[in-house]
Amino acid sequence: MSNETMKIPQATAKRLPLYYRFLKNLHSSGKQRVSSAELSEAVKVDSATIRRDFSYFGALGKKGYGYNVNYLLTFFRKTLDQDELTKVALIGVGNLGTAFLNYNFLKNNNTKISCAFDVDTSKMGTMIREVPVFHMDELEKVLVEEEISVAILTVPAPVAQMITDRLVGANVKGILNFTPARLNVPASIRVHHIDLAVELQSLVYFLKHYPTGEIEEVEEIEAE
Ligand SMILES: NC(=O)c1ccc[n+]([C@@H]2O[C@H](COP(=O)([O-])OP(=O)(O)OC[C@H]3O[C@@H](n4cnc5c(N)ncnc54)[C@H](O)[C@@H]3O)[C@@H](O)[C@H]2O)c1
DSSP states (O other): OOHHHHTSOHHHHHHHHHHHHHHHHHHHTTOOEEOHHHHHHHHTOOHHHHHHHHHHTTOOOBTTTBEEHHHHHHHHHHHTTTTSOEEEEEEOOSHHHHHHHHSOGGGTSSEEEEEEEESOGGGTTOEETTEEEEEGGGHHHHHHHHTOOEEEEOSOGGGHHHHHHHHHHTTOOEEEEOSSOOOOOOTTSEEEEOOHHHHHHHHHHHHHHSOTTOHHHHHHHHHO
16 A cells, blocks of 8 residues: 555545445446545445545545546555455365355455465365365465465464464465454554454444434544
């Protein structure tokens, strides 16, 4: 990511892929401009938040004109490193891991799971949707050879830390952690923890406390 993007708030950064996907569709359908109201309707983010988000990256919509789709797309592509293919490793080819391998990430962005690892010898040497499955013994060798810096962790929680230490040792810089384990990593490593139970709880909480129509308020809370 560029230095420019580093400065934008995390809540804004999280919405960028959403905007990007929608703008790409608009562009393919030949549309050259879009209003914040149209965007708002499509991505389900209120238009005040969209205007604030866009102001962070210098995209200033003109009254009665809206935003230039081409300008925005070029900006997003650069910001999200869409021109560069990021190869990702997946560790743990079980229920969840297999589902991710079957999902074609490339369709929507430029990330691709290019190798998978497990300890189960029956999975060795197999291919799932053209992704080869290796034994964990080969982890460091393959990661270094393939220059992989991002990994998805879908292993049982008790082995998550031990595997994380190996990933860090093999130069992995970012980990998408689906296990319930809290991981200890050096400050230079980024871990994003996706806990479905917490997300579900949070959804139920917002439904109860912020009935629909108070989206702006919810956005503010998210941004904190
Ligand atoms: N399945 C879900 O819906 C779901 C949802 C949210 C979170 N999770 C979490 O994701 C993780 C995986 O869940 P799952 O349902 O796919 O489990 P699973 O048991 O189906 O798969 C785990 C895989 O990890 C492999 N494994 C075990 N030890 C390993 C090691 N040391 N090195 C490499 N691979 C190893 C196993 O052989 C197996 O293939 C768990 O931590 C779980 O809590 C799962």
